[in-house]
Amino acid sequence: MRTIKVALAAFSLMAGLCSIAAAQTWPGKPITMVLPFPAGGSADVVGRAMADEMGKRLGQPVVVENRAGASGIVGASYVAKAPADGYTMMFTTTLPIMTNQFVYAKLPYDPRKDFALISQVATGQLVLAVHPSVQAKSVKEFVAWAQQNKGKVNYGSWGVGSAAHLMGAFLSNSRGMDMSHIAYKGEAPMLQDLIGGQVQMAIGSYMSIKPYLESGKLRALAVTGDKRIGTIADVPTFEQAGLSEPEFRPVGWLVLVAPAATPAPVLARLEKEAIAAANTTAVKARLQVAGLEAMGTTSARFREDYQSAMPVLERVVKASGARVE
Structure with a gap:
């Protein structure tokens, strides 16, 4: 038994030395x-x-x-x-x-x-954006519009379980909006369909959405986090827009x-x-x-x-x- 223990100890030592x-x-x-x-x-x-x-x-x-x-x-x-x-x-x-x-x-x-x-x-912070055809200039107006169009509104995300999905689902469920979730393989294809009008709303990163905000192809209604984004300072945080639940305040990590x-x-x-x-x-x-x-x-x-x-x-x-x- 002692021989076996010594052998195992020696093996462990050698493995450690090899790793180093x-x-x-x-x-x-x-x-x-x-x-x-x-x-x-x-x-x-x-x-x-x-x-x-x-x-x-x-x-x-x-x-x-x-x-x-x-x-x-x-x-x-x-x-x-x-x-x-x-x-x-x-x-x-x-x-x-x-x-x-x-x-x-x-x-x-x-x-x-x-x-x-x-x-x-x-x-970083995320941005809730809508297609220009959506008749809403604020989150509250969007909620009201979606409630009037129950079952007809789609929202996109970059995957099941993503922040965009979870926040969209929480918004829909907590406000009785009955929106349908469309999951994509990434943020880029999600935004392409948002621009094309296949989905009416999506939540995405500021960098990816910014060019479309500047060109008028999308409209921002709110941002996550505790403060506004400097370059779109006219867009309120979710809390400032009247949605104070913590579910609307997450920021994303890149790791x-x-x-x-x-x-x-x-x-x-x-x-x-x-x-x-x-x-x-x-x-x-x-x-x-x-x-x-x-x-x-x-x-x-x-x-x-x-x-x-x-x-x-x-x-x-x-x-x-x-x-x-």
């Missing part, structure tokens, strides 16, 4: 950054800027790979099952790693166990994660370079255009915020009625 040795030579080849949504949205633009800046610091290219579909599940599942060698990470919204566990009865990965949290890169078993020294390096990249002039410029604010948090702060957000998200999902069996 591998981390010391890492990275020795390009790193893949998976984005679980289509190209073109604000998260995609910021993710590519982060990949570029992190690549410069790591001394190896960080190659962006879009793996969209099923509310981020396709990309998240791929990363969760990828080799935990430091050569695969994911830049994402909170949808696949936080919200989905409360929306879907079953997932092909465990959001709480299958990912190592690296850093919260940025946070970086890796497979859970990635060696600690590699995670520490990724954390260091992610924080540095988030605070570069190039990334901040992208964030500013998108109406986002740089965070660049430590992994410890990320874990703390993750845990505190769990009960809030669970409550919002239940209130919205969003559930996929």
Whole structure:
């Protein structure tokens, strides 16, 4: 028995030393950054800027790979099952790693166990926008209009369980509007259908919606968060518009994660370079255009915020009625 214990201890020591040795030579080849949504949205633009800046610091290219579909599940599942060698990470919204566990009865990965949290890169406000054909200049007018057109109004989102879906569902259910939800594979296709009039309302990131507000193709009625967005200061927050429930006040995170078993020294390096990249002039410029604010948090702060957000998200999902069996 003693011989077996000694052998196991020796094996563990050797495994640890091998892990340290591998981390010391890492990275020795390009790193893949998976984005679980289509190209073109604000998260995609910021993710590519982060990949570029992190690549410069790591001394190896960080190659962006879009793996969209099923509310981020396709990309998240791929990363969760990828080799935990430091050569695969994911830049994402909170949808696949936080919200989905409360929306879907079953997932092909465990959001709480299958990912190592690296850093919260940025946070930002969302905008509720409508097609110009909608006869409403405020949220209250939109609610009244939708109530008069029950069963005829569609709202879009970038996926089941996304902030756009949950807020839209809560708005519809709490105000008796009976709107129909249309889920898309990402923000870009959602906005294309909103511009085309296939859906009458959607909630999206400021950067993605901004060009269409400026061209008159969309009209903004409210923004999430505690303050107005400077460049559209005439648009009130939900609370200022008369919708004071906390479900209308969330802001989104853009975060970086890796497979859970990635060696600690590699995670520490990724954390260091992610924080540095988030605070570069190039990334901040992208964030500013998108109406986002740089965070660049430590992994410890990320874990703390993750845990505190769990009960809030669970409550919002239940209130919205969003559930996929």
